[in-house]
Every structure is written in C-alpha cells, then in structure tokens.
Amino acid sequence: MVAHKAEFLPSTTSDISSVLQGGYNHPLSREWQQERQLTKNMFIFPLFITDNADEESPIPSLPNIKRYGVNKMIPYVKTLVEKGLRAVILFGVPLKEGVKDEVGTAADDPEGPVIQSIKALRKNFPDLFIMCDVCLCEYTNHGHCGILNEDGSLKREPSVQRIAAVAVNYAKAGAHSVAPSDMMDGRIKDIKIGLMNAGLAHKCLVMSYAAKFSGNLYGPFRDAAGSAPSHGDRKAYQLPPGGSGLARRALKRDMEEGADAVIVKPSTFYLDIVSDAARLCRDYPICAYHVSGEYAMLHAAAEKGIADLKGLAFESHQGFLRAGARLIISYFTPEFLEWLEV
Numbered sequence: 001m002v003a004h005k006a007e008f009l010p011s012t013t014s015d016i017s018s019v020l021q022g023g024y025n026h027p028l029s030r031e032w033q034q035e036r037q038l039t040k041n042m043f044i045f046p047l048f049i050t051d052n053a054d055e056e057s058p059i060p061s062l063p064n065i066k067r068y069g070v071n072k073m074i075p076y077v078k079t080l081v082e083k084g085l086r087a088v089i090l091f092g093v094p095l096k097e098g099v100k101d102e103v104g105t106a107a108d109d110p111e112g113p114v115i116q117s118i119k120a121l122r123k124n125f126p127d128l129f130i131m132c133d134v135c136l137c138e139y140t141n142h143g144h145c146g147i148l149n150e151d152g153s154l155k156r157e158p159s160v161q162r163i164a165a166v167a168v169n170y171a172k173a174g175a176h177s178v179a180p181s182d183m184m185d186g187r188i189k190d191i192k193i194g195l196m197n198a199g200l201a202h203k204c205l206v207m208s209y210a211a212k213f214s215g216n217l218y219g220p221f222r223d224a225a226g227s228a229p230s231h232g233d234r235k236a237y238q239l240p241p242g243g244s245g246l247a248r249r250a251l252k253r254d255m256e257e258g259a260d261a262v263i264v265k266p267s268t269f270y271l272d273i274v275s276d277a278a279r280l281c282r283d284y285p286i287c288a289y290h291v292s293g294e295y296a297m298l299h300a301a302a303e304k305g306i307a308d309l310k311g312l313a314f315e316s317h318q319g320f321l322r323a324g325a326r327l328i329i330s331y332f333t334p335e336f337l338e339w340l341e342v
C-alpha cells in the first residue's frame with residue numbers, strides 16, 4: 001500500500017519542463033507538432049515528353065517513370081488528375097535524328113513535344129497548372145545549357161536571349177509558369193522583360209532555379225532526357241556544392257530580377273540552402289526539387305532492404321517542409337497522391 005501511494009507523489013528531482021512525451025503521444029497530436037503538413041497541392045510532377053506521339057517507354061535508371069509521347073501522356077495524366085494532381089513540369093526529349101543544333105532550335109518548335117503538350121494539357125485538364133522547364137541542353141548538339149563560344153565557354157548574351165525567347169513561346173502556347181534551369185546570369189530579367197513585351201507577364205509565373213548546384217545527382221535525368229554534355233561539365237554555370245554564399249547571392253539576385261518563386265536543387269543534401277532561401281526570400285514560395293539521383297537512391301535503398309520506400313519518401317519530403325519549402329518537384333508525386341488524403 002505504501003509503495004502504491006508513493007507512486008503518486010511528485011518527484012522532487014525532475015524538472016516539469018523536461019517532460020515532452022505528453023505532447024506527441026497520440027497520432028493526431030503528432031500531426032499537430034508539424035508546422036506544415038504535406039498536401040497534394042504542393043506537389044509538382046515532372047513529365048518527360050518525346051517527339052514520337054505514341055511513345056511510352058520506361059527509363060531504366062528512374063524506377064516507375066516513363067517517357068511519353070503526347071498521345072500516351074494524356075491518358076496517363078488523366079489517372080493522376082483523378083487522384084488530385086494539381087501541377088506538372090514538362091521536359092522535352094527530342095529523339096528524332098538531326099533535330100539538335102548549336103542553338104537549341106527544337107526547344108520551342110511549335111510542332112515539338114513541349115508546345116504540343118502544353119496545348120493538349122490545357123485542353124484536356126483546364127484546372128491543371130502547367131509549368132515548363134526552360135533550358136537548351138535537351139536541344140543542343142553539345143548538350144550544354146546555353147550557346148557556346150569557340151573555346152567551349154558560354155556566350156552569355158545570345159544564351160539569355162534564346163532562353164528568354166523559348167520561355168515567351170511556352171507562355172504564348174499557354175504555360176502557366178516557366179522555370180529556367182540553365183543558370184545563365186541575367187536570364188530572369190530577360191525572361192520577365194520578354195513576357196512583359198509579349199503582354200503575358202501578368203499570366204505567367206517565373207519560377208527560377210535560383211540555387212541549382214552541380215553535382216552527382218542528375219545522372220538518371222540526363223538518361224531520361226538525353227541531355228548529358230558531349231564534352232566538359234556544367235561546373236562553370238551550376239553552383240559548386242560548397243558555395244552557400246554564392247547560393248544566397250543567386251537567390252537574392254533572381255528575386256531582384258523579378259522571379260516570382262525560387263527553386264533549390266537538389267534538396268536532401270541542401271536543406272541549409274532551403275532554409276536560407278526561406279529566410280532570404282520569405283515573401284516568395286520556395287520550391288525544393290527532389291532530383292532524379294535522390295529519387296533513384298531511395299529506390300535503391302529500399303530494394304536493398306535498408307529501409308521502407310514509403311517511410312523514406314515521407315521522411316525526406318517532410319524534411320523539405322521543415323527547412324522551409326512550400327512546393328516540391330518530386331518523382332514520388334504519383335505515390336503521394338495515393339498516400340495523402342488531401
């Protein structure tokens with residue numbers, strides 16, 4: 001009896017503020033502890049569109065992701081829209097012989113996969129938000145993201161002019177947003193001016209890949225898009241992985257040039273940059289891009305039995321929200337549409 005009574009005596013040694021577990025004992029109270037929760041409207045799904053309208057082919061290094069031609073993409077996207085898909089980002093993949101050239105002419109070919117897809121998506125899914133990645137690397141014969149000098153370095157001015165022209169043509173075709181991923185200096189300004197001159201600036205959100213790092217995580221994407229550079233690398237224009245100061249300068253610069261939202265890419269290894277972006281660009285939507293290599297790594301880990309895929313997907317994506325992202329470009333979007341209720 002005495003022992004029983006003693007259990008109810010307050011401990012004199014414990015500090016009341018150290019007891020946290022009561023705050024997250026129930027599944028609902030655990031949800032309350034999250035500042036933000038993953039919801040379907042945060043997800044942007046990357047779509048690879050080829051110039052063969054009836055194509056539907058798997059991408060070996062990107063599990064569950066396929067390259068589609070316009071005709072095959074529409075029925076696939078329909079299944080996702082029915083599950084609550086709100087936004088896509090388009091990447092064109094020209095497969096036809098001889099379409100690649102020095103300046104990436106095929107990027108905004110009116111008959112090409114991106115412009116054709118914008119139109120088909122607008123027509124079939126009036127509520128879907130259609131974004132276009134804007135870059136030249138999928139369309140240049142050298143595989144670099146801009147136009148080159150003789151010595152292989154980038155020619156800034158013609159590059160940004162060409163990139164701005166492509167962005168404007170995507171907006172003219174009906175894209176709700178253009179997202180330049182090329183990392184040329186000054187392209188946000190040229191794109192904004194181009195949109196203004198075309199009378200489209202008020203209808204098109206410019207989402208800048210402002211802090212895009214060069215590294216080891218884009219391999220599966222380059223397989224999917226056929227966009228690996230034929231010589232050299234992208235280290236002279238994508239940011240060095242240790243360059244957090246550069247990333248902060250790029251974020252500020254792109255805001256000043258008129259970006260409406262900013263992307264940090266990759267995501268998992270760069271959560272400090274996401275958090276810097278949330279602080280520096282606090283009045284802007286911040287998007288984390290969970291890139292192809294990150295996605296493939298999680299699949300590989302799950303296949304090896306290291307961890308459960310769904311658990312990894314939630315934990316990584318919750319990390320982006322915790323760091324301050326509000327939007328996520330993710331190859332896991334179809335799965336999250338199944339996993340999330342809203």
Ligand code: PBG
Nearest residue numbers: 135137181217218221291292293
């Ligand atoms: C094009 C572009 C790339 C990605 C997005 N836009 C490839 C690259 O810069 O090499 C990478 C996305 C991914 O890996 O999922 N510039």
Ligand code: ZN
Nearest residue numbers: 135136137145
């Ligand atoms: Zn590129």
